[in-house]
Amino acid sequence: xxxxxxxxxxxxxxxxxxxxxxxxxxxxxxxxxxxxxxxxxxxxxxxxxxxxxxxxxxxxxxxxxxxxxxxxxxxxxxxxxxxxxxxxxxxxxxxxxxxxxxxxxxxxxxxxxxxxxxxxxxxxxxxxxxxxxxxxxxxxxxxxxxxxxxxxxxxxxxxxxxxxxxxxxxxxxxxxxxxxxxxxxxxxxxxxxxxxxxxxxxxxxxxxxxxxxxxxxxxxxxxxxxxxxxxxxxxxxxxxxxxxxxxxxxxxxxxxxxxxxxxxxxxxxxxxxxxxxxxxxxxxxxxxxxxxxxxxxxxxxxxxxxxxxxxxxxxxxxxxxxxxxxxxxxxxxxxxxxxxxxxxxxxxxxxxxxxxxxxxxxxxxxxxxxxxxxxxxxxxxxxxxxxxxxxxxxxxxxxxxxxxxxxxxxxxxxxxxxxxxxxxxxxxxxxxxxxxxxxxxxxxxxxxxxxxxxxxxxxxxxxxxxxxxxxxxxxxxxxxxxxxxxxxxxxxxxxxxxxxxxxxxxxxxxxxxxxxxxxxxxxxxxxxxxxxxxxxxxxxxxxxxxxxxxxxxxxxxxxxxxxxxxxxxxxxxxxxxxxxxxxxxxxxxxxxxxxxxxxxxxxxxxxxxxxxxxxxxxxxxxxxxxxxxxxxxxxxxxxxxxxxxxxxxxxxxxxxxxxxxxxxxxxxxxxxxxxxxxxxxxxxxxxxxxxxxxxxxxxxxxxxxxxxxxxxxxxxxxxxxxxxxxxxxxxxxxxxx
Numbered sequence: 001x002x003x004x005x006x007x008x009x010x011x012x013x014x015x016x017x018x019x020x021x022x023x024x025x026x027x028x029x030x031x032x033x034x035x036x037x038x039x040x041x042x043x044x045x046x047x048x049x050x051x052x053x054x055x056x057x058x059x060x061x062x063x064x065x066x067x068x069x070x071x072x073x074x075x076x077x078x079x080x081x082x083x084x085x086x087x088x089x090x091x092x093x094x095x096x097x098x099x100x101x102x103x104x105x106x107x108x109x110x111x112x113x114x115x116x117x118x119x120x121x122x123x124x125x126x127x128x129x130x131x132x133x134x135x136x137x138x139x140x141x142x143x144x145x146x147x148x149x150x151x152x153x154x155x156x157x158x159x160x161x162x163x164x165x166x167x168x169x170x171x172x173x174x175x176x177x178x179x180x181x182x183x184x185x186x187x188x189x190x191x192x193x194x195x196x197x198x199x200x201x202x203x204x205x206x207x208x209x210x211x212x213x214x215x216x217x218x219x220x221x222x223x224x225x226x227x228x229x230x231x232x233x234x235x236x237x238x239x240x241x242x243x244x245x246x247x248x249x250x251x252x253x254x255x256x257x258x259x260x261x262x263x264x265x266x267x268x269x270x271x272x273x274x275x276x277x278x279x280x281x282x283x284x285x286x287x288x289x290x291x292x293x294x295x296x297x298x299x300x301x302x303x304x305x306x307x308x309x310x311x312x313x314x315x316x317x318x319x320x321x322x323x324x325x326x327x328x329x330x331x332x333x334x335x336x337x338x339x340x341x342x343x344x345x346x347x348x349x350x351x352x353x354x355x356x357x358x359x360x361x362x363x364x365x366x367x368x369x370x371x372x373x374x375x376x377x378x379x380x381x382x383x384x385x386x387x388x389x390x391x392x393x394x395x396x397x398x399x400x401x402x403x404x405x406x407x408x409x410x411x412x413x414x415x416x417x418x419x420x421x422x423x424x425x426x427x428x429x430x431x432x433x434x435x436x437x438x439x440x441x442x443x444x445x446x447x448x449x450x451x452x453x454x455x456x457x458x459x460x461x462x463x464x465x466x467x468x469x470x471x472x473x474x475x476x477x478x479x480x481x482x483x484x485x486x487x488x489x490x491x492x493x494x495x496x497x498x499x500x501x502x503x504x505x506x507x508x509x510x511x512x513x514x515x516x517x518x519x520x521x522x523x524x525x526x527x528x529x530x531x532x533x534x535x536x537x538x539x540x541x542x543x544x545x546x547x548x549x550x551x552x553x554x555x556x557x558x559x560x561x562x563x564x565x566x567x568x569x570x571x572x573x574x575x576x577x578x579x580x581x582x583x584x585x586x587x588x589x590x591x592x593x594x595x596x597x598x599x600x601x602x603x604x605x606x607x608x609x610x611x612x613x614x615x616x617x618x619x620x621x622x623x624x625x626x627x628x629x630x631x632x633x634x635x636x637x638x639x640x641x642x643x644x645x646x647x648x649x650x651x652x653x654x655x656x657x658x659x660x661x662x663x664x665x666x667x668x669x670x671x672x673x674x675x676x677x678x679x680x681x682x683x684x685x686x687x688x689x690x691x692x693x694x695x696x697x698x699x700x701x702x703x704x705x706x707x708x709x710x711x712x713x714x715x716x717x718x719x720x721x722x723x724x725x726x727x728x729x730x731x732x733x734x735x736x737x
Contacts, residue, residue, distance in 0.1 A: 039346060040313040041311055041348070042345050043308070044232065044308055045073065045307045046080075046267040046285060046306050047080055047267055047295075047303065047305045048267070049062045050062065050271035051084055051088065051269050052273050053087035053093070053273045053275075056105070059087055062302050063080060063106075064110070064115060066305050067115050067116070069303070070305055074349075075119065076344045077121075077122070077207065077265075079209070079267050080122065080123055082124045083124045083135060084269070085103045085107065086103050088238030088273060088279070089238075089277065099126065107138065108183055112143075114143075117143070120141045121141065122137055122234050123140060124138075124211070126166070129176070133166050135150065135166040136149060136150050137151075141340065141342060143188060145188060146193065146200060147193055147200065148178050148193060149197060150169035152210075153168060154213060158701060159276075159277060159701050172196075175336045176194075176195045177192040197336070200338055200340050201338065201339045203340075203341060204344055204345045207234070207344075208225045208232070208335075210234075212235065215252050215266075222262075224332060227328055227332035228329070230262065230335075231262055231312055232310075235253075235266045239269075240690065241279065241280035241691065242692070242693055243580065246359060246365075253266055253284060261322075263287045263312075264285070264286045264287075266282075266283055270298075271302075271376045275687070276688060277690050278369050278690070281298070281304065283295040283304070284306065285308040287354070288315065288318045297365075298365075298371075298372045300421055301421075302420060308352045310351060310352070363587035367591070370402050370572035371402050371406035371572075373572065373689050374406050374572055378545060382542075384429070384430065384541065384542030385448060385545070386446065386545050386546075387527060387544040388400055388447070388474075388546075389450055389523050390449040391608070392462060392464035394582060394605060395551055399549045399571075401594055402572050404471075408439040411436050422435065429540075439472075444473045447475065449469045449475070449476045450477040450478075451477070452479055452480075452481050452526060453481070454485060454519055456611055456618075458612065461603075462478065471596055472594065485519055488522065500514055500515055502611055515609075516561070516607070520565065521563055527546050527568070531543065547572065548565060548571035549566075550573075550574060550686075552574060552576055552692050555685060555696050557671075558674055558675065559623065562681050570688070571689070574695075575688050577631075580692075585598075589601075604617070604619055605620040625674070626671060630671075633655070634648070634671045638694065645712055645715040646715055649664060652664050661723050665723050673711075673712070676708035679706045679707075683706050
């Protein structure tokens, strides 16, 4: 039933009469009446917004721009991302009253303009109701708040911790009254508004919403809302990028309307709003299971509005044609409704036709996602560019290629007329009139690379680094650090009276590792020195952000030196596995215009920290005692399949049937040993772009201890017994034959 309220201050209908698109009085002409009756065409808008946690003015500017664009395009409904007022990633700032105060200040600014005149707006914001924090959607029309819809199901796994900051709405379909802040009440003339899960009952259609995670749950709210007749369902999301994740999102959005019909509008944040995550946009509109509009997944634009013209008659026909859906709808529990004196129909454009949604290759996702993340990081951190220790290997070359991709996207946006991107470029370069004509020209001003060679470095890596730097256009240096390394070794000798040797020269394992770590850590120190002073050397101002280049597999195994060049300000490849990086390098060599990357892929991965002799060349996989392919398998089983040592062995003995069970057991034990003794390195890991679902990032995604009993006595003993059982069983089977 329609929502009612005893309070005389509550008005379920907007007071202000719309000033445009008024419907004509009923005509006596039958043809005119028929035309009015069958006009079920609506134009709807969703958007990608690049929001920034706690940057209320930036966020409000983007929201206002998106509404203005939607109105200009003739839309009568606009939805936006989850928590778009504050930015999704405020985290513990949601515990502060300041955040709620400033959120309502932004809403007040929207309400005091003509922004919501004649357009229904769905905005994401945090709301404190009865001293409980809720993640909400606010429906606004004609300078009035129609209702507030709290989130029912929270995202609380992986990178998400929503129940730390918000309480799920547990009363599901019971409505309460929310007492508006006094400042808002004075603007709208309302004292309270409905609070709960509702359907807006417009004069010509029905509108409702759900929020992000609710789409991913088994019993999504849109199921019951659709059975209750909601024709237009909006979803404001804060969904981050992960390689190959978009496929799942597309399937869920399609299924939301494929079985039960309807129009589903998906909105998302796009960009880095202050931490390791990149929200990958891809706003879209789906009708009866078909995609009719889709936004970009990656972009340096702050605002992208996606629209679609929809025939509501198609939705009604689609639903009414299925008898089983009709029986379920007739028996469905009722959802409260709020009547609204407003019409969506009247659009004269032709309805959109469905198309196959665009899906990027993983190589393309790698090329564009981390690049856009770095751009947001750079322009918001106030830096003057990037510094990268470029070794000529696959990892640092991947990072360099991503900076090149970033420069290409920025220059393209400028050529397309994006004035805000141009303003950011000028602010970063400190050149008021600079307009980059090519990505190489931009890279030459903001990207600095340096090859830091030693006697252990090869001519091949030096040449690869030089050639790639030329292709990208970076300000490149080629230096030797042997004198600095020797000085540190000499210092150690003067202190202890002993001189460490490499393994190939008769040294112990401890000596060998120590001599490698000296080189690695000195490169980190030199990197920060150059990052701080290179702008000064070039007659510029500001500082450079240091880029790291350790991939997710090396982090998982701990194959890195603590406080070496894996320690940086940010790491764009820290969530990407080695195999995906190799595929990206091959793709980038052709599609980004960096052909030298092809030779990087074919080279043997090596740290080049030990002397090269006739009989020995250092190799990453030999050092690790396992291949990168095996590391990828171990990583997925440990994190995604939630396997400890025993369960990992049980799964791998079936997957790796070509190997003896003892070999499988040895590999599992070796992995967990090195994983556990190196886990402490994750406590200081550089902030990395999150891209892989088996990332060992200790900050938030992979929460585990960092002091282990590396012998794993109970677990390894169990594996040992299982190997013996399996061998005995195999021997018994042979003897029976």
